[in-house]
Amino acid sequence: MARHSRVNESIFDEENQHLIFVIGTFFIAFVAALLAWGRTGPFLLSLGLQKDNYRGQSLFAISGIIVVVVEILVVVNLYWGFNDSLRGAHVVAVLMLVVVFGYLGWIDDTKAKESGGGFRGHLGSAYSDHAVTTGLIKLVAGVAVSIGAVLVADATDGLVELIRGAAIVALSANMLNLFDRAPARSTKVSFLWFVVLAASVFIWSDSHTALQLVWAAGAVGATTGLAPSELMERHMQGDTGVNVTGALLGFSTFMVATPVVQWVVLAVLASLNLASERTSFSEVIAANPLLSRIDEAGVRQPKV
Numbered sequence: 001m002a003r004h005s006r007v008n009e010s011i012f013d014e015e016n017q018h019l020i021f022v023i024g025t026f027f028i029a030f031v032a033a034l035l036a037w038g039r040t041g042p043f044l045l046s047l048g049l050q051k052d053n054y055r056g057q058s059l060f061a062i063s064g065i066i067v068v069v070v071e072i073l074v075v076v077n078l079y080w081g082f083n084d085s086l087r088g089a090h091v092v093a094v095l096m097l098v099v100v101f102g103y104l105g106w107i108d109d110t111k112a113k114e115s116g117g118g119f120r121g122h123l124g125s126a127y128s129d130h131a132v133t134t135g136l137i138k139l140v141a142g143v144a145v146s147i148g149a150v151l152v153a154d155a156t157d158g159l160v161e162l163i164r165g166a167a168i169v170a171l172s173a174n175m176l177n178l179f180d181r182a183p184a185r186s187t188k189v190s191f192l193w194f195v196v197l198a199a200s201v202f203i204w205s206d207s208h209t210a211l212q213l214v215w216a217a218g219a220v221g222a223t224t225g226l227a228p229s230e231l232m233e234r235h236m237q238g239d240t241g242v243n244v245t246g247a248l249l250g251f252s253t254f255m256v257a258t259p260v261v262q263w264v265v266l267a268v269l270a271s272l273n274l275a276s277e278r279t280s281f282s283e284v285i286a287a288n289p290l291l292s293r294i295d296e297a298g299v300r301q302p303k304v
Helices: 002-046 064-082 088-111 118-128 134-153 159-178 185-204 207-225 227-231 238-256 259-275 281-287 289-296
Strands: 050-052 058-060
Touching (some): 002 185, 002 227, 064 238, 088 134, 088 207, 159 238, 207 238, 281 289
Antiparallel strands (some): 050 058
């Protein structure tokens, strides 16, 4: 009886350590991004990479490069300091997602031309105008790197699971991008997603599974660190940061979820992505008092 109790206490202690590990990673990334914008903001503003926001104000539009840099530094340092606990294959997979989705987002932020938006807009441009939009490049390359990352992570047992995992990663990246229409809206969605995911894992899963949350913790921590200045309309993360955060949330979700939960997550993600072709998320949020209040929380109100 005493031995059984000691085993349970050991498991409980290990779960607590991994919880602290994940939360610690989140806060380190949070502080790093907060300080990074404070230190480099004036320099980044001088680069002139501006876009109009939802109110027509010209802002620096690619602060998501801070998310990319912070996540790379976090992942490399995590593996350097804790390589006994973290698998090298997972590190490589995560870095693939960060670098490729970050680069694809950068291209879309700096080179994009109007195409009608959405899957239909990009595919329609390719079919009717024989024009390859940056959105179409991001779509194809995003799917390819998602498949590659899941393969490299060696987290599947067959073709069906590989496709399911890659679809979760790619659709997560695109879905978070769909919410990026107001200051820090995508950050609020990613933070809520991460909290729900972390709570579920620490209630129902084992300590080893919980370690897989650390990949998303860095990205969500970094994007949350940029939220205060984003809410003050100093900058926008753009696809460069939002796509990376979404992809890593999808990757961590896939890594910690059971096959049944993965199917549910995939169905939800696919439904939201398809719904966005006909429905404006901004209109849905504005029509719901609770969602509208959350969406407007912290946003600098326009002067009357």
